Amino acid sequence: MSSGDRGQAVGVKGTYEVRTYGCQMNVHDSERLSGLLEGAGYERAPEGSDGDADVVVFNTCAVRENADNRLYGNLGRLAPMKTKRPGMQIAVGGCLAQKDRDTIVKKAPWVDVVFGTHNIGKLPVLLERARVQEEAQVEIAESLEAFPSTLPTRRESAYAAWVSISVGCNNTCTFCIVPALRGKEKDRRTGDILAEIEALVAEGVSEITLLGQNVNAYGSDIGDREAFSKLLRACGKIEGLERVRFTSPHPRDFTDDVIAAMAETPNVMPQLHMPLQSGSDPILKAMRRSYRQDRFLGIIEKVRAAMPEAAITTDIIVGFPGETEEDFEQTMHVVREARFANAFTFQYSKRPGTPAATMEGQIPKEVVQERYMRLSALQEEIAWDENKKQVGRTLDLMVAEGEGRKDGATHRLSGRAPDNRLVHFTKPDAEVRPGDVVTVEITYAAPHHLLAEGAVLNVRPTRAGDAWEKRNTEAAAKPAGVMLGLPKVGAPEPLPVAAGSGCGCD
Numbered sequence: 001m002s003s004g005d006r007g008q009a010v011g012v013k014g015t016y017e018v019r020t021y022g023c024q025m026n027v028h029d030s031e032r033l034s035g036l037l038e039g040a041g042y043e044r045a046p047e048g049s050d051g052d053a054d055v056v057v058f059n060t061c062a063v064r065e066n067a068d069n070r071l072y073g074n075l076g077r078l079a080p081m082k083t084k085r086p087g088m089q090i091a092v093g094g095c096l097a098q099k100d101r102d103t104i105v106k107k108a109p110w111v112d113v114v115f116g117t118h119n120i121g122k123l124p125v126l127l128e129r130a131r132v133q134e135e136a137q138v139e140i141a142e143s144l145e146a147f148p149s150t151l152p153t154r155r156e157s158a159y160a161a162w163v164s165i166s167v168g169c170n171n172t173c174t175f176c177i178v179p180a181l182r183g184k185e186k187d188r189r190t191g192d193i194l195a196e197i198e199a200l201v202a203e204g205v206s207e208i209t210l211l212g213q214n215v216n217a218y219g220s221d222i223g224d225r226e227a228f229s230k231l232l233r234a235c236g237k238i239e240g241l242e243r244v245r246f247t248s249p250h251p252r253d254f255t256d257d258v259i260a261a262m263a264e265t266p267n268v269m270p271q272l273h274m275p276l277q278s279g280s281d282p283i284l285k286a287m288r289r290s291y292r293q294d295r296f297l298g299i300i301e302k303v304r305a306a307m308p309e310a311a312i313t314t315d316i317i318v319g320f321p322g323e324t325e326e327d328f329e330q331t332m333h334v335v336r337e338a339r340f341a342n343a344f345t346f347q348y349s350k351r352p353g354t355p356a357a358t359m360e361g362q363i364p365k366e367v368v369q370e371r372y373m374r375l376s377a378l379q380e381e382i383a384w385d386e387n388k389k390q391v392g393r394t395l396d397l398m399v400a401e402g403e404g405r406k407d408g409a410t411h412r413l414s415g416r417a418p419d420n421r422l423v424h425f426t427k428p429d430a431e432v433r434p435g436d437v438v439t440v441e442i443t444y445a446a447p448h449h450l451l452a453e454g455a456v457l458n459v460r461p462t463r464a465g466d467a468w469e470k471r472n473t474e475a476a477a478k479p480a481g482v483m484l485g486l487p488k489v490g491a492p493e494p495l496p497v498a499a500g501s502g503c504g505c506d
Contacts, residue, residue: 014054015045022061028162030059034154040124051078055089060096075108095181105136116140158471159435159464161205166212174355187221204467207243216249229261236265244268251291263306270307271420275315279334280327300338311341311419319348319368322361328371343379347372387445394441401434425452435464
């Protein structure tokens with residue numbers, strides 16, 4: 001099965017549901033799990049099945065303190081369903097499975113399969129083995145068996161796609177458990193990456209997001225420090241590829257050649273997600289982050305000099321052990337100087353198994369909460385000010401699917417600007433499909449979105465729109481009960497100010 005093709009099911013075995021927690025890597029892994037299950041003969045359960053599928057797969061995250069409580073709570077709710085339906089199977093994979101292993105089956109003996117981050121391709125085999133042997137199958141590989149992009153993938157979007165360029169991470173940040181669970185960085189061959197992108201474009205995809213735990217360290221595995229910038233430039237030569245994004249880079253590895261490649265390659269979008277984590281040098285040192293405030297702000301300055309209209313977003317941890325009020329004020333200083341378009345800020349929580357979890361100077365919850373609220377208020381004000389600068393600009397938007405929750409009531413559609421800002425626009429008379437491109441004038445700014453209240457200036461049908469229309473026509477022709485809804489992945493969404501599911505480990 002090709003990277004964007006679901007393939008032909010060999011006799012329907014039943015329905016499946018994949019529940020995803022965590023970062024973009026997990027989201028993309030879930031696309032692969034869906035592709036594997038459909039290739040093995042399963043059909044996706046209707047939207048809203050809520051555990052009423054023949055196979056339920058949990059793709060887990062382990063970076064938050066309450067990750068295990070969340071998993072076991074959900075598993076507990078499925079136990080009575082499984083009692084009523086003996087043929088039902090439950091599988092647990094992802095980072096928490098890699099960490100907890102046999103513990104999962106001990107705590108939830110009704111689980112059929114436990115698999116890790118390195119062997120997701122084994123899921124169909126393990127499910128079948130569990131069914132035949134009538135006992136739980138726990139298989140955790142200690143290292144990557146094959147680069148996961150060789151697996152079949154059931155992509156959620158017809159017009160936008162994730163493309164993994166590396167897995168694992170070589171950093172040792174004291175708050176992050178990901179390197180222990182995903183392993184050391186392993187880079188994918190450039191030729192394989194470009195071949196996958198070309199195949200996706202041939203299927204109608206017009207936007208890709210290069211994905212890695214530390215995406216701009218790409219090349220360290222092969223000894224080429226400029227490999228990532230070369231990859232960006234190579235993407236610029238792929239005909240039909242309109243938008244290229246990437247996430248998430250690390251300030252340590254963000255070099256001038258990458259900035260030049262971004263500025264000089266037309267289809268690389270003027271958008272950068274650059275994790276800060278803290279603005280305090282002592283806290284950055286305690287985090288084992290290999291840069292300091294001056295280095296971070298220097299990167300921002302260079303990016304803005306090369307791409308004045310770039311939107312820069314970030315990750316910030318509030319209340320890391322030992323953080324003083326002075327340390328926190330340094331973070332506030334960087335936020336004022338950098339003027340992020342958006343920020344994913346969250347309160348520090350212990351990650352079991354990380355050095356930071358046992359550090360002295362754990363900050364009281366009420367102090368962390370108060371600082372978090374101050375930071376959120378500042379970032380909200382800055383984001384609104386930065387969005388107001390967009391008013392009056394004429395922008396080309398890629399029409400998005402399902403990103404405007406109120407679009408039906410407001411008779412609007414939604415799309416993404418080149419810098420990934422979300423824009424709601426007046427629905428034109430002409431047909432517009434997700435993946436098509438419209439030209440609009442921005443008339444209003446809110447902190448987290450923009451409005452284009454006037455008439456659409458131009459509609460450009462695209463091959464991506466054709467691909468979306470073809471997929472939905474085929475879906476509509478399927479027998480009733482087999483729906484392709486479920487949570488949308490597609491183009492990555494901007495990182496919210498409030499704490500969310502991102503791991504913040506870059």
